[in-house]
Amino acid sequence: MAPVCVLVGVPGAGKTTTGRLLAERLGVAFDDTDAAIERTAGKPIPEIFLDDGEPHFRELERAAVAHALASFDGVLALGGGAVLAPETRALLAGHPVVFLSVELSDAVKRVGLGAGRPLLTVNPRATLKYLMDQRRPLYREVATHTVRTDGRTPADVADEVAALLGQLPG
Numbered sequence: 001m002a003p004v005c006v007l008v009g010v011p012g013a014g015k016t017t018t019g020r021l022l023a024e025r026l027g028v029a030f031d032d033t034d035a036a037i038e039r040t041a042g043k044p045i046p047e048i049f050l051d052d053g054e055p056h057f058r059e060l061e062r063a064a065v066a067h068a069l070a071s072f073d074g075v076l077a078l079g080g081g082a083v084l085a086p087e088t089r090a091l092l093a094g095h096p097v098v099f100l101s102v103e104l105s106d107a108v109k110r111v112g113l114g115a116g117r118p119l120l121t122v123n124p125r126a127t128l129k130y131l132m133d134q135r136r137p138l139y140r141e142v143a144t145h146t147v148r149t150d151g152r153t154p155a156d157v158a159d160e161v162a163a164l165l166g167q168l169p170g
């Protein structure tokens, strides 16, 4: 069993929003490693960061991604920072991975004040720029496809991803 599609990208790329729409279109389940971590930990991500720290969150994230890649057969959205882990990048090889790209200006509009996103509570614009610069090469490394999302609706993005998946072998 393996996901039909794995979505990666920075916060605000639209992984959750587009992923849900894509799963509907494909008639498969949707899951989000952020939601899986919250189910396991029994508390929201901002609380995990506060109570246990980011390194503990990253441990939970590595385990959640590994579990989902081995056992989930729908559309899977990864947390924005999941690709930071070399083990996760290695596990993604061989999966259909779509990098949802977004420019800083659209991402800033989409995340607003960063509510619910513990890394973005102070100066979301500067932090997003840092995260994008740090992670863009990692998203590109794991991606089999890249889809631009700037100025496009989630439905339009989901349609393009669905079309790309139709071209994947097997």
Ligand SMILES: Nc1ncnc2c1ncn2[C@@H]1O[C@H](COP(=O)(O)OP(=O)(O)OP(=O)(O)O)[C@@H](O)[C@H]1O
Residues within 6 Å of the ligand: 009, 010, 011, 012, 013, 014, 015, 016, 017, 018, 034, 077, 079, 080, 110, 111, 117, 149, 151, 152, 153, 154, 157
């Ligand atoms: N293509 C789009 N156009 C406009 N708004 C969008 C688009 N995609 C997502 N949004 C909006 O941007 C916000 C963030 O989207 P979403 O939560 O799906 O991002 P994400 O990639 O899952 O972020 P995170 O990594 O923090 O989980 C939501 O309010 C969503 O409605």
Ligand SMILES: O=C(O)C1=C[C@@H](O)[C@@H](O)[C@H](O)C1
Residues within 6 Å of the ligand: 010, 011, 034, 045, 078, 079, 080, 081, 082, 116, 117, 118, 119, 131
């Ligand atoms: O970009 C990140 O590092 C994060 C993104 C979210 O999806 C969550 O996984 C968490 O808030 C950390």
Ligand SMILES: [Mg+2]
Residues within 6 Å of the ligand: 015, 016, 017, 032, 034, 077
């Ligand atoms: Mg999300």
